[in-house]
Amino acid sequence: MRIHIATDHAGLDFSTRLQDHLRGAGHEVIDHGPVEYDALDDYPAFCIRAAQGVVADQRAGVEALGIVFGGSGNGEQIAANKVAGIRAALVWNTSTAELARQHNDANVISIGARQHTFDEVTSFIDTFIATPFSDEERHVRRIGQIADFERDGSLLPDPRQGEVSAADGHA
Numbered sequence: 001m002r003i004h005i006a007t008d009h010a011g012l013d014f015s016t017r018l019q020d021h022l023r024g025a026g027h028e029v030i031d032h033g034p035v036e037y038d039a040l041d042d043y044p045a046f047c048i049r050a051a052q053g054v055v056a057d058q059r060a061g062v063e064a065l066g067i068v069f070g071g072s073g074n075g076e077q078i079a080a081n082k083v084a085g086i087r088a089a090l091v092w093n094t095s096t097a098e099l100a101r102q103h104n105d106a107n108v109i110s111i112g113a114r115q116h117t118f119d120e121v122t123s124f125i126d127t128f129i130a131t132p133f134s135d136e137e138r139h140v141r142r143i144g145q146i147a148d149f150e151r152d153g154s155l156l157p158d159p160r161q162g163e164v165s166a167a168d169g170h171a
Contacts, residue, residue, distance in 0.1 A: 002063065002064040007046065011069025011071075067108070069111055103134065
């Protein structure tokens with residue numbers, strides 16, 4: 001599998017070690033992160049490029065996933081999710097890594113490098129990579145609704161529409 005990876009300075013050490021781990025497991029790793037430590041670097045471009053790589057590969061029929069790192073993983077997840085077609089999940093244990101794939105067909109995970117040990121991080125990532133999407137109808141349907149909104153802004157009808165609003169007393 002091809003793995004696109006990106007980080008900022010906070011996850012640079014983890015990223016380097018993780019790339020070795022992933023290559024050792026037989027994965028092709030594409031690094032979109034910084035080439036040297038800079039405490040003032042900006043993560044958005046790194047993470048967006050990794051996410052763009054995942055989408056381009058998946059559209060081309062290449063099996064690919066992405067991993068983005070930062071101090072907390074929050075900003076990195078937000079940046080990756082700005083790329084159309086990305087479903088990036090913040091992961092903090094093996095259960096969230098597994099559920100991100102099973103229920104949400106996440107194609108990128110974000111991890112807080114300052115929040116976990118290297119062994120924890122590798123277990124999250126190995127779980128994420130090994131877990132298939134469930135293909136359950138309810139999950140397919142929900143992912144489709146997210147994709148519809150991303151594509152053209154469409155949403156399911158609001159169940160409150162036509163009811164009197166408690167806030168303004170109008171229908």
